[in-house]
Amino acid sequence: MDYKIQGILSLLQMAQKQGVDMQRLCDLSDLGLEDLKAGRLPELSIVNRLWLNAIKLTGDEYLGLHIGEEGGLASLGIVGQLIQTSATIEEAVLHTCEFVNLISDAFTLALVKGDADFSIVFEIDERCWLHYREAVKQNIDTALVFSMVEYNALTLGKVRPVAVYLPWSRPADDGEYKRVFDTRLFYGQPKARISFDNQLLDERIITADYELMRALVKHAEGLKDKYKETDKFSAKVRQTIINQSYIHPPRVTDVAATLNLSVRTLQRRLKAENTTFHDLQDEVRQELAMQYLKQKVYPIKEVSYILGYNEVSAFNRSFKRWTGLTPVKYQNQQP
Template identity: 35%
Template structure:
């Protein structure tokens, strides 16, 4: 819970919220929270944090977008269970048992049929058709994290067969973009349904090691100082931290920064840069980092950067560096 709260504050700051104001309004002492034996965050503090983070970032879908930004954190959760799991099904089952480490407001249950498996979030208390704002944000966050955990386990973007929520979503198009599936209102139910074919898929240790490599790169980056950052730097840092399955599109970045694609392009133009320039800089940085680490097939690195064909990655790498990946490896 402590790490979740710290991550939430960091994401709000990335979205231009004032950390001092956010913590003061929410009754949270960040310095105390970072200590090893910090007192737990109360339910009221957490509720206030959701409300204030949403208000200060001017984003009523803060939980949804926060979940979308938590890909490396979600992979970290996978990392805790991957050693004892041989398949996706085992990993998801073990993850369900660890839900209490994140929140005690819901528990996770897994059900299977011959055609699909479902990940269900069961509230500790019945909120009816109009659950509190903070609870809806938490549900959005957890459901997006489940999808990203599956992405990380399989190293591909997984599309749910169905997304069921007990409340009417305020922005159906944005929920569909993030969930990759149109959400359906189903009274009393919070569930993600996936094709059963993924259940027995083996976990790929080499892929996980590549993801861990990315996390180490992200953690070694200097911590940003939001007030001193221009937009292109903030976008670069965001892409670096969320590029383990390819670099996000302009539309996805615009939605996560709570602006229209056109507005984002205009603001970047004022800084003298295009979004494609930033995206290519991220791909180049990650490509060089992965190749320099050694011991990883170029095919896997190509997949990690979102290229379906090794030849496409090779052409791009030569454009960035003047050398092919194979030649760069031998330097």
Template identity: 30%
Template sequence: MTGASVAAGYARLLSDYLRGQTQGASLSAGQAAWIEAIDASAANAASDAHAPTSRAEWLAMIAALGEQADDPALPLKIGAAFQLRHLGLAGHVLINCTTLGEAGRQVVRYNRLMGDVGNSQLVRRGDWVEDIFQWPEAGAPPAALEQLWAAATVTLGRWLSGRDDLTWQAHFRFARPRDLTEYERIFGIAPRFGQPVTKLVFPASVLDLSIATGNPELRVIAEAQAASALKALDSEPEILRRTRRAIEQRLGSEHAALDDIAALLGMSGRTLHRRLAECGCNFRELADAVRRARAERCLRDPTIPLAEIAFLLGYREQSNFQHAFKRWTGQTPGEFRARLGQ
């Protein structure tokens, strides 16, 4: 899926894990800048919880850090660090469900708010339930995403139910690794590998476990907010969504011009220009909107220097960023940040 993305809140799971870990101390300059951009994207969760980041870059970062640390189980550990806040609005719905079964159904319903990370399906087979991971593309999902999804799902289930003793039988498509220590720690039992589908198998009784924090009144409010966010996603033309994601993916590189983005989307620059015009938009307007959104998110984090924000937006000179931001908002980046501080 060209231009596939991950919601910033979900992507931040990686940076949250790295914080305080030994891997975080050995990041390259490029990796550190990418992590800071992710943190900035998720900083304003109240109004922009689902701002996208590139799924390909996110997975590549996980793979690179795993190789760097010589730790094949790194995606599992990242998934096990999962917290409800990484789900954004969907998390508010889940915490106010009454049972794990209800929460599982709501995860399926609002999964698209988390980006292009795949979905899951609960299938009951007698006294057992299979939570089957569904990958939206041809072929098997990336092994890192299989691991991360399974570990995050188990971690969330235990947290919501308050039952750290629950175990899941995990099935993975990839081959059996040499060391199963981390797998057994997270799932409670050794998984099965080389399986036809990725899934978690557990007793059906788990679905009836209560969620202590469940509040039906708050759930109605949370569902209304999540449904509104889904509607906003559905109302946007696909070409605008794909182009915006592609720009977000290439922002900060030397390959973010119209022809570069068009090639990434599998079309000519002229065709992309025409299709955007049909939606009442042009490429510069869309690119500026992406840059402005990232700039405002970064400016909400006072630890990110203005020069670094300019670099993340693809500007070679900080002065060019200053002029562009004032054109967008009527104020300089410094004035915008100062108002936030007040």
């Protein structure tokens, strides 16, 4: 299972614990439970809608805080295992910072040391913050509380943060933040961060296991590389083109609007990955053309139309450029 899915399941379970019908919550949010079970990660827009609906149905605007209080490193998958098997809290924090992309798209983490205390600093993805603010805010709340709760569990001590810094305004009633963190709170800050006394970095973790930790790091590095490939902007654009191509090929303006970007920004980001919208659309057309011809459901003229060609002859030329065969010859070779 994609480790990012576990965070969605934690939200669903918390909402259910507060009396919300899980299926109703999913239906309101256009989230398919079967897709989650099959390991398919929903779009961030759906995740954001899920948070908004969960808060509305539970009446709990601090769901993220309460999920964090539940703790449980198992919910972090391999990142949780790395934390458990690290020798010290400092090593655990560094592992979390390195592999946080396995569990969240909303932010990256950095360990910043000061003279008396250290901070775990959240670098929030600007696009996520702009378009999916509720999901980002609640996930940061969860992560802030989670770090405090788990450091307690890992050291068998009473860990209390020195201060917590939040990048949003003080709520009308911040009693829940005060109860959960029991420390100084600073609102409207440039970045989210939680600070602890430097002595905590040297605390030994009772479940440390050097050999297992080394094996887990190797595995996590492989997963991290895999996410780098699938998280490429061009891969997201390509998938959007596929999603919108089953009626008629989308225009660049359609895809840019779906991704909440201007056409110029979309083209600039694709150029940075050495590709263009035209190249991606051409790849998708080839993939769909071969799929349609293998199925032998539609006549070639209709396949040509579905893929956005005004003339069958133009489709024939494109297909021969892709495969070296005409559509007819390719289709005849299929079982």
